[in-house]
Amino acid sequence: MHSTHSRRQFLAQAAAGGAALTLGPAVFAQSDWPKQPIKLIVPYAAGGANDVTLRLVSKHVSEKLGQPIVIDNRPGAGGVVGTSVIAKAAPDGYTIGVGATSTLIATPLTNPQSTVDVTKDLVFVSLLAAAPMVLAVNTSVPVNSAKDLPKYLRDNKGKLNYGSMAVGHFGHVVIKELSDLYGAAMVHSPYKGEAPLVQDLVGGQIQMAMVTPPGIRGMAEAGRVKLLAATGTKRIKVFPNVPTFAEQGFDDPVLKMYAGWIGIIAPAGTPAAAVKRLEAEYAAAIHDPEVNQKLGEIGMEPIGANAETFAATYARERPVWRDLLVKAGVEVRS
Structure with missing residues (x-):
C-alpha cells in the first residue's frame, strides 16, 4: 500500500513537473528575454x-x-x-x-x-x-563544360594533376571522387591556402582545382582560367553563367553539396x-x-x-x- 501511495505521489509530481515543463517556454516567451x-x-x-x-x-x-x-x-x-x-x-x-x-x-x-x-x-x-565552390581548369584543358569532363578524364588517365587547399578539404575530396568515377588516376597536390593554389592553376602546374568564387573571380574575369561547374543546388550569384554539376547531368550527391x-x-x-x-x-x-x-x-x-x-x-x-x-x-x- 505504501508503495502504491509512493507511486501515486511520484506520478503526481511527474505530472506537475510535465506541466511546469510545458508552461516553461510560454512563460519564457512572455518574459522580457532578452534582457541582457x-x-x-x-x-x-x-x-x-x-x-x-x-x-x-x-x-x-x-x-x-x-x-x-x-x-x-x-x-x-x-x-x-x-x-x-x-x-x-x-x-x-x-x-x-x-x-x-x-x-x-x-x-x-x-x-x-x-x-x-x-x-x-x-x-x-x-x-x-x-x-559553393567552382571547378576551375587551366586554359590549356580542351574542355568547356563539365559535360565533356568524363571523356577527357578517361582519355588522360594518369596524366593529370589537381590541387586543393588541404588534405581532406572539400576541394580535395570532390575531385578525388571525379577522378575515381572516371578512372582518371589524377595526382593530388595539397597547398597552404588558396592564393598559391590559384597561382599554380593559372601557371599550368596543375590542371584543375575546386576554388571559392572570391578566390578565382579576378582570374576568371580576365580569362586566365575556365570555370566548368558549380557545386550546390543553384547557380552562384557572382557567376550566373556557370551551371551547377546537377544541371549538367551529374547525379552524385557529393557534387550537389556545398x-x-x-x-x-x-x-x-x-x-x-x-x-x-x-x-x-x-x-x-x-x-x-x-x-x-x-x-x-x-x-x-x-x-x-x-x-x-x-x-x-x-x-x-x-x-x-x-x-x-x-x-x-x-x-x-x-
Whole structure:
C-alpha cells in the first residue's frame, strides 16, 4: 500500500513537473528575454567569409532583439576549442554559437581532441548560408563544360594533376571522387591556402582545382582560367553563367553539396522560446536585401533555413562526408 501511495505521489509530481515543463517556454516567451547582451561564440579567427557573414547578420538580429550580440572569437584545434565552449555554456538563451560543416562534421570525425557530441550537447537554431565552390581548369584543358569532363578524364588517365587547399578539404575530396568515377588516376597536390593554389592553376602546374568564387573571380574575369561547374543546388550569384554539376547531368550527391555551410547553434537545453525567436530573427536577417547582396559578394549563398532543416542537413551530410574522407585516405573516428 505504501508503495502504491509512493507511486501515486511520484506520478503526481511527474505530472506537475510535465506541466511546469510545458508552461516553461510560454512563460519564457512572455518574459522580457532578452534582457541582457547575448554572447555569440565563433570557433575560428576573425576576418574570414564566415566571420564577415556572422557580423553582418547578427547586427540585424541585435537590432530586432533590442540587445547587443557580442561576438567572441575562440579559435583553436580546428574548431574544437570554440565548439566545446558553446556546448558547456549555460543553456539560458544568453550564449549561442556558430556551427559550420568543418566544426560540426569534419573536425569531430577527424580530430581526437573533439569531445562534443553534436546531437546531444547542442541544438540547431538556424542554417544561415552555404559556401559553393567552382571547378576551375587551366586554359590549356580542351574542355568547356563539365559535360565533356568524363571523356577527357578517361582519355588522360594518369596524366593529370589537381590541387586543393588541404588534405581532406572539400576541394580535395570532390575531385578525388571525379577522378575515381572516371578512372582518371589524377595526382593530388595539397597547398597552404588558396592564393598559391590559384597561382599554380593559372601557371599550368596543375590542371584543375575546386576554388571559392572570391578566390578565382579576378582570374576568371580576365580569362586566365575556365570555370566548368558549380557545386550546390543553384547557380552562384557572382557567376550566373556557370551551371551547377546537377544541371549538367551529374547525379552524385557529393557534387550537389556545398563546400560548407554556416549556422547558429546553442547549448542543449536552451529554452525553446529563445531558440524559436532566434531562429525567426536570423532567417529574417538573411532574407534582408542588403544582407543578401553582401553575402553574394563574398561568395556565400544565403539560405536562412529553420532549425529542422539545419538538423536534417547535418544528418544527411555527415555520412557522405565520412565516406569522402575515408576515400581520400583521411583517418576517421567511428
